[in-house]
Amino acid sequence: MIFSAEEREELFTRELIPLFQELIRNACINDGRVDSGQEVKSANTLQAYLGRLGLECRRWEPQPGRVSLMCDLPQKSGRPTLCYMGHTDVVPARAEDWKHPPFAAMIEEEQVWGRGTVDMLCWTAAQAVAIAAHHKKRSELAWNLKYLALADEESAGTWGARYLTENFWADVACDLMITELGGFYLENGLGLCSLITVAEKGVCWLRLSWKGTSGHGSLPYKSDNAILKAAEAVQLLSRWDSLESQDPVYLQMKRAFLEDGKLGLDDIDRGLAAFLHTAGHTTLSPNILAGGTKANLIPDRAQLTVDIRFLEQDCPGGTPANVIKLVQRILGPRLAEDCNIEVLDFFPPTHTNLEIPALGRIAQILESHYPQAKLLACRIGGVTDGRFWRSRGVPVLGFTLFHTDMGIQDYSERIHSANERISLSSLARCLDFFLDFPVGEAP
Numbered sequence: 279m280i281f282s283a284e285e286r287e288e289l290f291t292r293e294l295i296p297l298f299q300e301l302i303r304n305a306c307i308n309d310g311r312v313d314s315g316q317e318v319k320s321a322n323t324l325q326a327y328l329g330r331l332g333l334e335c336r337r338w339e340p341q342p343g344r345v346s347l348m349c350d351l352p353q354k355s356g357r358p359t360l361c362y363m364g365h366t367d368v369v370p371a372r373a374e375d376w377k378h379p380p381f382a383a384m385i386e387e388e389q390v391w392g393r394g395t396v397d398m399l400c401w402t403a404a405q406a407v408a409i410a411a412h413h414k415k416r417s418e419l420a421w422n423l424k425y426l427a428l429a430d431e432e433s434a435g436t437w438g439a440r441y442l443t444e445n446f447w448a449d450v451a452c453d454l455m456i457t458e459l460g461g462f463y464l465e466n467g468l469g470l471c472s473l474i475t476v477a478e479k480g481v482c483w484l485r486l487s488w489k490g491t492s493g494h495g496s497l498p499y500k501s502d503n504a505i506l507k508a509a510e511a512v513q514l515l516s517r518w519d520s521l522e523s524q525d526p527v528y529l530q531m532k533r534a535f536l537e538d539g540k541l542g543l544d545d546i547d548r549g550l551a552a553f554l555h556t557a558g559h560t561t562l563s564p565n566i567l568a569g570g571t572k573a574n575l576i577p578d579r580a581q582l583t584v585d586i587r588f589l590e591q592d593c594p595g596g597t598p599a600n601v602i603k604l605v606q607r608i609l610g611p612r613l614a615e616d617c618n619i620e621v622l623d624f625f626p627p628t629h630t631n632l633e634i635p636a637l638g639r640i641a642q643i644l645e646s647h648y649p650q651a652k653l654l655a656c657r658i659g660g661v662t663d664g665r666f667w668r669s670r671g672v673p674v675l676g677f678t679l680f681h682t683d684m685g686i687q688d689y690s691e692r693i694h695s696a697n698e699r700i701s702l703s704s705l706a707r708c709l710d711f712f713l714d715f716p717v718g719e720a721p
């Protein structure tokens with residue numbers, strides 16, 4: 279323990295709280311448009327904070343206002359690099375749905391309220407304070423520390439993680455990355471687990487289009503109606519069942535969520551069941567259906583957009599072509615034949631090796647705070663910016679320490695939702711974690 283309780287208290291109150299509040303108030307709202315986000319506000323905040331301690335930052339701005347920031351502590355050769363990575367953008371919020379204004383960062387009821395508090399400004403702020411504190415203290419660490427505060431995570435990372443990893447890999451490469459998401463707790467008959475993301479499913483968005491023959495709506499007999507093809511596809515895709523995964527990450531999650539086989543999926547909360555189900559199955563969700571122009575016109579065109587989250591087992595090789603083959607197989611030859619398939623977005627599945635010593639180190643920190651808690655490695659159905667590093671071979675872990683008041687349901691009710699908030703105790707645990715992780719041996 280390099281930092282005493284008094285020093286932690288001081289860092290928490292005088293540095294973390296004001297920095298965290300300023301990041302929330304900056305309201306870097308990413309609505310998917312290229313000129314939204316304006317993460318330059320939070321890049322400036324972080325650069326000013328780190329600069330006061332003599333730390334230099336590097337900035338990238340691939341589009342006006344879309345600034346990502348990097349800060350390296352002075353490096354010692356021969357040491358591996360540990361990168362703390364956070365994003366500064368947040369999703370929109372409708373103020374009328376909130377108990378406290380979403381961008382005021384009010385502290386009420388022992389909680390900090392605001393958009394981004396759990397996704398993921400608590401990481402972004404605590405990581406910055408931790409690296410600054412180690413710098414100020416001239417801590418002897420086994421790691422070289424790097425910090426990234428990225429733009430555009432909430433819209434596929436185009437102007438942040440994707441841009442940096444594709445164009446500046448040598449600058450942003452590292453030997454271990456710690457980022458979102460994880461740290462929330464699952465508590466049931468088996469005890470208490472804190473979840474850590476080690477793997478993400480593949481994602482593939484496809485737009486399927488069918489042609490038909492237009493005609494008068496009063497004469498449907500044996501008509502060639504494009505909507506009927508799309509509707510049939512909706513049924514086939516949504517009813518398709520993938521095989522249940524047999525890989526160790528999923529099986530361990532299943533044991534933990536279903537209390538060692540005592541429960542079934544239908545016995546647990548729907549949100550928990552969906553979290554577990556997606557970890558062990560390829561899923562296809564038909565999410566946009568479009569077709570037809572007029573009530574009395576048989577449509578000659580229909581389009582269906584499908585959100586596919588896939589496991590390696592169902593799409594060996596993890597390429598777009600193999601996902602398309604899977605979809606064609608499900609549709610069958612008749613529907614597949616005249617279906618045109620466009621790939622709108624694609625990223626292969628990624629996973630981190632479970633043998634890395636960092637997992638043991640994290641389990642140790644967790645147990646030092648909550649001796650009854652175990653670490654549970656998870657695969658998530660969603661994606662984070664971590665995938666850009668994981669796909670290039672960097673071990674990436676989604677984790678921070680929270681107080682046990684952050685249950686998995688609390689977390690999932692808050693993320694991207696109204697009344698997003700974090701307790702002061704959970705925020706303090708985040709800081710503890712990022713202060714303590716790099717102390718001690720590196721692999």
Ligand SMILES: [Zn+2]
Nearest residue numbers: 397398431458
């Ligand atoms: Zn996030």
